[in-house]
Amino acid sequence: MTPLIEYRDVLKSFGDKVVLDGIDLAVDRGEVITLIGASGSGKSTLLRCTNLLEPIDDGEIVFDGVDISEPGLPPDPIRRRIGMVFQSFNLFPHKTVLENVTLAPRKVLGRSKREAHDQAMAMLSRFGLADKAGDYPDRCSGGQQQRVAIVRALQMEPEVMLLDEITSALDPELVGEVLDVVRELKREGMTMLLATHEMHFAREISDRVCFLDAGRILEQGPPDQLFGAPHEPRTRQFLQRVIDAGRM
Amino acid sequence: MTDLDGAGALTAPAPPRSQRPSGLTRRQRWERRQRRRSVGVAALSTFVVVTLLVVLVPRLDTWQRVRESFFDWGVFRDSFPPIARAFWLDVRIFLVCAPTILVLGLVIALARNVRSPLLYPVRLFATLYTDGVRGVPVILWIYLIGFGMVGLINSRTFFGSYLFWGGVALIVTYSAYVSEVFRAGIESVHESQRAAARSLGLSTWQSNLHVVLPQAVRRVVPPLMNDLVSLQKDVALISLLGPVEALRRANIITSDLFNFTPYVVAAVLFIAVAVPLTRLADHLMAKERRRMSGTAIR
Numbered sequence: 192m193t194p195l196i197e198y199r200d201v202l203k204s205f206g207d208k209v210v211l212d213g214i215d216l217a218v219d220r221g222e223v224i225t226l227i228g229a230s231g232s233g234k235s236t237l238l239r240c241t242n243l244l245e246p247i248d249d250g251e252i253v254f255d256g257v258d259i260s261e262p263g264l265p266p267d268p269i270r271r272r273i274g275m276v277f278q279s280f281n282l283f284p285h286k287t288v289l290e291n292v293t294l295a296p297r298k299v300l301g302r303s304k305r306e307a308h309d310q311a312m313a314m315l316s317r318f319g320l321a322d323k324a325g326d327y328p329d330r331c332s333g334g335q336q337q338r339v340a341i342v343r344a345l346q347m348e349p350e351v352m353l354l355d356e357i358t359s360a361l362d363p364e365l366v367g368e369v370l371d372v373v374r375e376l377k378r379e380g381m382t383m384l385l386a387t388h389e390m391h392f393a394r395e396i397s398d399r400v401c402f403l404d405a406g407r408i409l410e411q412g413p414p415d416q417l418f419g420a421p422h423e424p425r426t427r428q429f430l431q432r433v434i435d436a437g438r439m
Numbered sequence: 440m441t442d443l444d445g446a447g448a449l450t451a452p453a454p455p456r457s458q459r460p461s462g463l464t465r466r467q468r469w470e471r472r473q474r475r476r477s478v479g480v481a482a483l484s485t486f487v488v489v490t491l492l493v494v495l496v497p498r499l500d501t502w503q504r505v506r507e508s509f510f511d512w513g514v515f516r517d518s519f520p521p522i523a524r525a526f527w528l529d530v531r532i533f534l535v536c537a538p539t540i541l542v543l544g545l546v547i548a549l550a551r552n553v554r555s556p557l558l559y560p561v562r563l564f565a566t567l568y569t570d571g572v573r574g575v576p577v578i579l580w581i582y583l584i585g586f587g588m589v590g591l592i593n594s595r596t597f598f599g600s601y602l603f604w605g606g607v608a609l610i611v612t613y614s615a616y617v618s619e620v621f622r623a624g625i626e627s628v629h630e631s632q633r634a635a636a637r638s639l640g641l642s643t644w645q646s647n648l649h650v651v652l653p654q655a656v657r658r659v660v661p662p663l664m665n666d667l668v669s670l671q672k673d674v675a676l677i678s679l680l681g682p683v684e685a686l687r688r689a690n691i692i693t694s695d696l697f698n699f700t701p702y703v704v705a706a707v708l709f710i711a712v713a714v715p716l717t718r719l720a721d722h723l724m725a726k727e728r729r730r731m732s733g734t735a736i737r
Contacts, residue, residue, distance in 0.1 A: 239634075242638050244634050244637065244638060266637070267637075267640050267641075267642050268640075270637060270638055270639070270640045271639070271640025273638075274638075275638040277631065277634070277635060279631060281631045281632060281634065281635035282635075283632065283635070283636075283649075283650055283654075284654065285653045285654050285657065294639070294641070294649055294650075295639035295640055295641060298641060298645050298649065299639065299640040299641060299645075327730075340635075343639070344638075344639070347639060347640060
């Protein structure tokens with residue numbers, strides 16, 4: 192089976208700072224891959240580059256057989272097949288929950304108002320957000336906002352979801368409801384790439400965990416192996432710091 | 440409930456503080472005292488100041504002369520109708536210029552942000568326009584465009600009139616200022632909003648139209664209203680070219696009577712429009728804020 196996404200020797204720098212320093216990774220359809228590592232190790236940048244929000248400097252990102260990192264390629268047709276959820280939700284504050292969720296299906300996929308509305312309401316209900324449909328994001332809790340952001344991305348029926356530290360901005364008691372949605376997506380067989388600091392969750396949900404350090408994938412493997420018996424001293428050091436901080 | 444530590448088994452927890460009967464809270468009693476005191480002090484100080492003004496000012500030797508030349512009731516009464524009629528011209532100029540300026544200002548702001556190399560000349564022109572227009576006094580533009588174009592066209596139709604070209608001069612100058620306000624608004628929308636829109640597959644143009652601009656425009660309503668209030672007064676500058684609007688009419692009556700009351704009449708008329716305009720802006724903003732942080736009607 193050919194991978195859905197394949198990163199080949201990806202290089203990305205911001206000015207003098209090299210953020211991605213030769214990333215090689217293949218993501219199969221239906222696979223859930225978690226990126227862990229310290230802040231600044233390149234997790235978020237890798238996700239943003241996948242969605243073409245940042246251009247890479249060299250190497251290739253191949254999505255469904257197409258080199259999407261080709262400079263000058265129109266990004267919009269690719270982006271609509273890739274869902275992304277951000278740390279800070281990024282809901283549109285001037286639009287209601289329902290308008291947030293139906294904007295792209297209507298404008299990009301050309302769905303009718305009725306059709307977009309019905310599909311959105313069905314999914315909002317499924318995630319317990321139906322009574323929030325008419326509210327503005329300001330009136331929703333962080334957990335609700337992030338679930339709305341996930342629904343907004345799912346409405347485009349993406350082939351892969353990129354989740355960029357989606358629980359980092361949430362109060363601890365709200366993390367669970369967002370992670371439940373991710374579990375639900377995994378059950379449905381959604382391909383996911385997630386950057387996270389929730390190690391318990393990474394261990395539970397991932398098929399494979401990648402430890403990033405200074406823009407490189409230093410170590411990868413099944414969660415039990417990577418968390419239980421890491422090979423690399425840097426990985427052990429990172430996990431020890433997480434444990435010391437009481438986060439695992 | 441299960442008893443976790445065994446110690447609290449005999450005493451039931453006290454009912455919530457908020458459910459126990461009580462009158463005003465300590466804070467409310469203090470606030471009420473404070474409020475009474477402030478109202479009393481404000482009333483007293485206002486009374487003293489107004490009394491001093493009413494009693495003392497008329498005793499000044501110059502007051503009589505001031506009153507005669509600026510606040511002559513007879514002149515006020517007689518000059519009000521013609522000046523008010525002339526003021527209607529100011530209002531009409533404003534009503535035509537204001538929307539034109541808003542649209543043109545937005546277009547120029549967008550033009551300054553285009554990235555396509557094909558449209559580079561548009562961007563260049565928009566930049567030169569805002570820099571050039573704002574660098575020159577408004578009154579100079581009125582002379583330059585007003586007298587200049589009317590002299591050049593030399594036709595007695597509306598499109599060769601001082602009124603038309605005066606309006607054009609106002610539109611030219613104000614759209615440059617307004618475009619900078621819009622541009623500031625566009626740039627104040629956080630990059631993450633654009634990223635969210637683009638990540639959904641919306642094009643640059645769709646992201647601008649549906650996500651960035653609505654937020655940008657809402658944010659700049661107060662400075663825009665400020666510019667519009669300013670425009671509402673600068674309409675009077677067209678009188679320099681000749682059209683008889685309120686200021687011009689007041690000017691004519693003043694020179695006839697050697698009395699400045701007609702100017703006061705014009706001032707009152709301008710204030711009568713400017714103050715409600717600013718209050719309307721405040722009201723709209725407050726309403727918008729309530730809407731964004733409240734539950735919408737479905």
